[in-house]
Amino acid sequence: GAGVSQSPRYKVAKRGQDVALRCDPISGHVSLFWYQQALGQGPEFLTYFQNEAQLDKSGLPSDRFFAERPEGSVSTLKIQRTQQEDSAVYLCASSRGTGQGYYEQYFGPGTRLTVT
Amino acid sequence: AQKVTQAQTEISVVEKEDVTLDCVYETRDTTYYLFWYKQPPSGELVFLIRRNSFDEQNEISGRYSWNFQKSTSSFNFTITASQVVDSAVYFCAPGSGNTGKLIFGQGTTLQVKP
Numbered sequence: 001g002a003g004v005s006q007s008p009r010y011k012v013a014k015r016g017q018d019v020a021l022r023c024d025p026i027s028g029h030v031s032l033f034w035y036q037q038a039l040g041q042g043p044e045f046l047t048y049f050q051n052e053a054q055l056d057k058s059g060l061p062s063d064r065f066f067a068e069r070p071e072g073s074v075s076t077l078k079i080q081r082t083q084q085e086d087s088a089v090y091l092c093a094s095s096r097g098t099g100q101g102y103y104e105q106y107f108g109p110g111t112r113l114t115v116t
Numbered sequence: 117a118q119k120v121t122q123a124q125t126e127i128s129v130v131e132k133e134d135v136t137l138d139c140v141y142e143t144r145d146t147t148y149y150l151f152w153y154k155q156p157p158s159g160e161l162v163f164l165i166r167r168n169s170f171d172e173q174n175e176i177s178g179r180y181s182w183n184f185q186k187s188t189s190s191f192n193f194t195i196t197a198s199q200v201v202d203s204a205v206y207f208c209a210p211g212s213g214n215t216g217k218l219i220f221g222q223g224t225t226l227q228v229k230p
Contacts, residue, residue, distance in 0.1 A: 033217060042120075042207055042220030043161070056215050091161065095216070102149055102168075102211075105218065107161035 002026070004108035006092050012114045013082045021077045021111045025094030032075050033105060034067055035091040043091055049075060050098055082115045089113070118143050118212050120221035128227045129198055136194045137224050139208030143189075145169075149211040150184065150191045151218065156204040164206075167191060198228045 005024045013019050025032050031050055035043035036059075046065065048056040051072035060067070064083075069075040079086055089112050093105035119142045129135045141150065152164040165177065167184050174183050183192045195202055205225050209218040 031216070033215075035218075035220075040222075042209075042223050043218070044220070045217040048215045048217055050215075056213075056217065059217075089159070093161075093218075098214075098216070102216065104151065104163045104166055105216075106163065107153075109158075109160045 004092055004094055004106055006090075006108040006111050008111060009109060010112050010114075012116060015083060015115055016081055018078065018080045019082055019113065021079075021090050021113070023075045023077070023092030023094075023108060025073065025075070025092070026096075026106055027073075029094035029096050029106075030072075031095045031098055031103070031105075032069055033093045033095075034075070034077050035093065036061075037089040037091055037110070039088075046077070046090075079113075082113075084115050087113055087115045118145075118210065118219045120208055120210065120219055122206075122208055122221040122224045124224045125222070126225045126227070128229065130229050131200055132197050133228075134194060134196050135198050135226060135228075136192055137206050137208070137226070139191045139193065139221065141189050141191065141208065141210050141219075143210055143212065143219075145210075145212065149216070151209045151211065152182070152191075152193045153207045153209060153220075154204045155207065155223070161207070165193070195226075198226075200228050200230055202226060203228045 034046040037043040045059040089110040095103040097103040205223040
């Protein structure tokens with residue numbers, strides 16, 4: 001019965017560094033989403049996986065952002081050459097099925113990234 | 117473009133009052149699902165309710181109820197007899213497209229005072 005977990009919970013990076021954020025979804029969940037939440041704003045969609053296939057990456061803000069889910073379970077969001085505007089909370093969510101949002105998404109606690 | 121408007125930025129009520137949170141959405145999808153999520157100060161988004169677009173029957177679940185009107189694209193959420201623990205940011209979010217990615221509004225901050 002574990003929920004979605006994310007690590008690290010907090011990350012401070014110097015501008016220009018690469019970072020990797022990890023998401024462990026609920027076991028057996030097919031769908032996995034990444035969202036970015038700036039301070040005082042609602043989350044914004046980044047990318048979506050169905051099992052290991054990345055079916056939608058329309059929300060990734062630049063080619064510095066890269067996500068993978070090679071075995072259809074754990075996912076990693078990588079940000080290369082971080083910039084100050086990348087500072088945000090990165091949220092991971094999983095759901096047990098697919099299809100137009102029928103299944104609710106369960107969110108992890110997020111990783112707060114601060115770029116200095 | 118798909119969009120969510122939560123016109124109320126902040127609401128403050130006294131415990132035991134009823135409070136309604138407004139949501140207006142825009143979508144190109146002919147069938148879709150609508151969600152409400154809660155984000156307490158701890159930061160983790162918590163699923164509250166889901167509604168599909170082809171069933172306008174309004175429901176009550178405990179202290180929560182919702183009013184969905186497809187004709188006006190509104191999906192309002194009511195908390196009855198509010199409690200201090202209800203203090204949080206509330207997000208309305210339609211699921212979009214084949215993936216069901218959520219489109220969030222800016223949220224409504226609810227403060228319930230004792």
